[in-house]
Each structure stands twice: as C-alpha cells, then as structure tokens.
Amino acid sequence: MTAKPPASPDAASLGEHLRNLPQYLLPQGAVTAWVHRLTRIRAPWFKDRLIRWFIGRYGVDMSEAANADPGSYADFNAFFTRALRDGVRPLAAEPATLVCPVDGAVSQAGAIAGDTVFQAKGHGYSLTALLGGAAVDAAPWQDGAYATLYLSPRDYHRIHMPVDGTLRAMLHVPGRLFSVSRLTTRCVPGLFARNERVVTLWDTAVGPMALVLVGAINVASMQTVWAGTITPPRGGRVRRWDYPASGEARVHLARGEELGRFNMGSTVILAFGPGAIAWDAGIHADAPVRMGQPLARPPG
Structure with missing residues (x-):
C-alpha cells in the first residue's frame, strides 16, 4: 500500500502571526545589505570563527565539500557557496528522468x-x-x-x-x-x-x-x-x-x-x-x- 504524503499544516494561528509580525517592521533591505558586507570580510580572525561556528551550529557535513578545510575559504560567502566533491551527488541513472x-x-x-x-x-x-x-x-x-x-x-x-x-x-x-x-x-x-x-x-x-x-x-x-x-x-x-x-x-x-x-x-x-x-x-x-x-x- 502506498503511503500517503503528510497532510498540509493547519492555517497559521494568532500566536504564529504575532511571532511573524516583526518581519513587516524590519528594514529588510538594510539588514540584507549588512549581511552582504559581513559575509565578505576576509580577516582570518573573523571569517574563520564565523565559518566554524556555522558548521557546528547547523551540522554542515564538510566531508562532502571539494575543499574540506574551513580555514582555506577566502570569506564566509566562499564557504557558503562551496562546491561538492566529484561523485557525491550522482545523477539519476535513467537519462529521461x-x-x-x-x-x-x-x-x-x-x-x-x-x-x-x-x-x-x-x-x-x-x-x-x-x-x-x-x-x-x-x-x-x-x-x-x-x-x-x-x-x-x-x-x-x-x-x-x-x-x-x-x-x-x-x-x-x-x-x-x-x-x-x-x-x-x-x-x-x-x-x-x-x-x-x-x-x-x-x-x-x-x-x-x-x-x-x-x-x-x-x-x-x-x-x-x-x-x-x-x-x-x-x-x-x-x-x-x-x-x-x-x-x-x-x-x-x-x-x-x-x-x-x-x-x-x-x-x-x-x-x-x-x-x-x-x-x-x-x-x-x-x-x-x-x-x-x-x-x-x-x-x-
């Protein structure tokens, strides 16, 4: 018997709307521009700590990366957009898929x-x-x-x-x-x-x-x-x-x-x-x- 996919979540509650409300108030463009600058800082003392914190916080599997050395990335953005090792994401075998x-x-x-x-x-x-x-x-x-x-x-x-x-x-x-x-x-x-x-x-x-x-x-x-x-x-x-x-x-x-x-x-x-x-x-x-x-x- 084929398993049914999970049901869609219920509509958002009042509490969820209140939790989401600050997003309407944030200066979204200014925050994002600040992140853009932050993720391109090349000072080793800063970018190395940020990269290692991020790996630990989110459980990033560096064994899949083409470059597994966190300290070798020029800045955080270079780490974030890292390439994978050859062969770790094989394509589905059937060409029509x-x-x-x-x-x-x-x-x-x-x-x-x-x-x-x-x-x-x-x-x-x-x-x-x-x-x-x-x-x-x-x-x-x-x-x-x-x-x-x-x-x-x-x-x-x-x-x-x-x-x-x-x-x-x-x-x-x-x-x-x-x-x-x-x-x-x-x-x-x-x-x-x-x-x-x-x-x-x-x-x-x-x-x-x-x-x-x-x-x-x-x-x-x-x-x-x-x-x-x-x-x-x-x-x-x-x-x-x-x-x-x-x-x-x-x-x-x-x-x-x-x-x-x-x-x-x-x-x-x-x-x-x-x-x-x-x-x-x-x-x-x-x-x-x-x-x-x-x-x-x-x-x-």
Whole structure:
C-alpha cells in the first residue's frame, strides 16, 4: 500500500502571526545589505570563527565539500557557496528522468490550478505575478505542475539543471525580503510572488520550464553561470534579458549542470506545462531531497 504524503499544516494561528509580525517592521533591505558586507570580510580572525561556528551550529557535513578545510575559504560567502566533491551527488541513472536541482526539502509540489499556485493551507499566489507580471510569460504553465524546494542553512547552495534546456529569458523581479521559513509561508499571503526573485524561462525536452530563484532576508545576492551576479543591485523595476535559440549568445545547459547559486540560502520554484511531467514518488511535502535524485519523469 502506498503511503500517503503528510497532510498540509493547519492555517497559521494568532500566536504564529504575532511571532511573524516583526518581519513587516524590519528594514529588510538594510539588514540584507549588512549581511552582504559581513559575509565578505576576509580577516582570518573573523571569517574563520564565523565559518566554524556555522558548521557546528547547523551540522554542515564538510566531508562532502571539494575543499574540506574551513580555514582555506577566502570569506564566509566562499564557504557558503562551496562546491561538492566529484561523485557525491550522482545523477539519476535513467537519462529521461528529471533530476532535483538542489539539496533541501520539498515545501509543496502538485498541480497549478489555472493561474494559482498553492503556498500553504489558506494561501495561494498568482503564477503570473511570480513570473514577473506578464500574462504571455505565464501562459505555458497555466494548469501545469509546480514544486517549491526550500534550502536550509546547512544545505549545498548551488542550483543545477533538472533537464537539458535552452534559456529563453531571464527576469529580475524586485520585491520584499521576507524569510521563507515554514512559519512565514503560513503567515504571509502571496509570499513567493512578493519577495525579490530571479526568473529563468527554458525550452526543454519536456516543454517549457520555469525555474525561479526566490530571495529572502539575508539572501544578499543571487547569481547565474551565464550572467554572473544579478542582485545586488536591487532596483525598483523588473529587468528582462531575452536570449536567442542559436548562435554565440545562446545559453544551453545540460541536465545536472550548474545553473546558479544563492549567496546565502532561500527557495527554488519549478514549473512545467500541463501533462509534461509526473512527479517521482519521493517528491511530496516535507520530503528531504538531494541534488541529482529523481524529480520527475515524462508521462507514459
């Protein structure tokens, strides 16, 4: 008998809303800019202590790192975005299988109801808003499938391609910097469509794919392998880059290839078109995931 996935948590209580209230009052941009500077201090007496404290506090497994010596990193951010040793995240063996792009945990996964994506019990948000506000960009994913993947502080923070793909467009969407913790997802309506994010839109063998990097408090920077650092600067308007399907400016990444990284951690949201994929049995709310494990398969 197949085990049922855990039930969604109850709607947030009054106490949880009160615990979450300070996030509305924090100067989110100023705090995040301060973290950006702090995590790039190179003084050994400071960065070495911070790195060793973080490893102990969050139980980081340095045996998986390509460089296992905490003192050898130039600054905290270099440690936080560390590479892994070859072979510690093997890709799912079947070439047609889509692979998980990150280490972390599944926050939610399922079907998109028209333009509405499920966030937490009592909360949904607009797919169109998530992808930058243009209905034409969101149309391929209406009534499709989505997965929200949360990266905790202890996780590996590089993001990889689930499937071979050619980049069609990238958008930087400015916004708030709420935490993306479970408490906040239960308390802040439309959280993922309100926070700052980098939206990437791809053509793949299973049809169009959207992969969204969602910023959060203390996520001082997001970057991609083809364009470098996207944020900061933060700005006040949506920025868009379109890419050709062929030629020297074409961006094509293979399944499992690095796409980008969070300089401090957050959340990745994936979207696929209607009927394009079937989620692997291991992809359900609260399930831990590792980069390279089976994520989904083409139907049939």
